[in-house]
Amino acid sequence: MYHPQVGDPLEALDTPSMIVDIALMEENIVRLMQRFREKRVHVRPHLKTVKSPELARLLLAAGAIGGCVAKVSEAEVMAQGGIEDLLITTEVVGKPKLLRLVDLVRQHPRIKVVVDSLAGAQALDQAMSAAQVEVNVLIDLNVGQNRCGVLPGEEALMLAQQLSKMSNIHLVGVQGYEGHLQHIHDPEERGRRCQQAMQALTETAAQLRAKGFPIEIVTTGGTGTAEICANCAEITEVQPGSFVFMDTDYRNALGPAYANALTILSTVISKPTPTRAVVDAGLKSLSIESGMPEPKGLTGIAYQPGGDEHGILTWSMSAASALTPLEIGDRIEFIPSHIDTTINLHDTYYAHRNGRLEAIWPVTARGKVQ
Ligand SMILES: Cc1ncc(COP(=O)(O)O)c(C=O)c1O
Structure with a gap:
């Protein structure tokens, strides 16, 4: 059986395969790091996107101070892969998860976690105390996304006072993630609303300090807002993740700030009519909740899923694409519409430079949703 190896040409890969244009990825990383170095704000990339310790190490080598993870199980993978300074950006609730967290923090004391309730904090403190382990926490603020988080101001102050009475958890910062603003197309509106959110976050940080x-840590920002966040002097770090590879949803909102560096390579397996072809990449290879993936470099050809394993491509005879009709066996790259959920469908990154494999990285935290 063929096993892809570094040095192989892309043509040797079976499909569907998740492929990365290393040169574009490197440019994205360098560009982002450069922007924040100028602004003197730390970058703690959200590793929920890449889900790979190898890629996390590349980000650290490029200047990141650590990483964010969404789940304890992702933190386990990253810590095992040598990433010590991790922030778990989702509230950790429930005995099974708390026991895992205790074990993890015992071995990796630089792991931090957010809290947004007295009940959650008490359970965390009890679990830590029972094991004689201590953990640093950040208060999670709701700065407008209306997901988790206490309200800025009074609610946050009250929670901080409650936390100060607990023995094994220590407040070190605040998180206020404005996820609802990431994909606003109008830069003026995105900027204005993000500044409002940052005001709520930084005012609360100041009240807490007073x-x-x-x-010490005021953390926020995704690919769509991080630069706006970093213009606020009190923000200490930003958490973008998608910039590493991008997707069409972000490209449509932000323009060419970062390049689409990841695609799903697929093969035309059937062409039942002159204007319809079928590829081997369906819902199990490409996520669609943020729109349809785009066939790279093919204008006038639309993709729709044809089930779990099939994708249907259609075009009109009048379209320019009819001049270069697809044939059975042709290989097509698709740019995902939502990068995080697409990566989570694949086992392996096949990373190439100019069409030749340069690295093969496992998506080690794939499926780590607990
Ligand atoms: C808390 C938090 N921070 C940062 C991010 C990174 O955002 P993006 O991948 O859009 O850059 C996310 C993404 O969902 C998030 O939930």
Whole structure:
């Protein structure tokens, strides 16, 4: 059986395969790091996108101070892969997860976690105390996304006071992620609303400090907003993730700020009519909740899923694409519409430079949703 190896040409890969244009990925990383170095704000990339310790190490080598993860199980993978300074950006609730977290923090004390309730914090403190382990926490603020988080101001102050009475958890910062603003197309509106969110976040950080709480970390921002966030002097770090590879949803909102560096390579397996072809990439290879993936370099050809394993391509005879009709056996790259959920469908990154494999990285945290 063929096993892809570094040095092989892309033509040797079976499909569907997740492929990365390393040169474009490197440019994205360098560009982002450069922007934040100029602004003197730390970058703690959200590793929920890449789900790979190898890629996390590349980000650290490029200047990241650590990483964010969404789940304890992702933190386990990253810590095992040598990433020590991790922030778990989702509230950790429930005994099974708390026991895992205790084990993890015992071995990796630089792991931090967010809290947004007295009940959640008490359970965390009890689990940590029972095991004689201590953990640093950040208060998660709702700055408008209306997902998790306490309200800025009074609610946050009250929670901070409650946390200060607990023995094994220590408040070190605040998180206020404005996920609802990431994909706003109008840069003026995105900027204005993001500044409002940052005001709520930084005012609360200042109020907490004024009451004597040691707020060292003020963390926020995704690919769509991080630069706006970083213009606020009090923001200490930003958490973008998607910029590494991008997707069509972000490209449509942000323009060419970063390049689409990841595609799903597929093969035309059937061409039942002159204007319809079928590829071997369906819902199990490409996510569609943020729109349809785009066939790279093919204008006038539309993709729709044809089930779990099939994708249907259609075009009109009058379209320019009819001049270069697809044939059975042709290989097509698709740019995902939502990068995180597409990566989570694949086992392996096949990374190439100019069409020749340069690295093969497992998606080690694939499926790590607990
Ligand atoms: C808390 C948090 N921070 C940062 C990010 C990174 O955002 P993006 O991948 O859009 O850059 C996310 C993404 O969902 C998130 O949930």
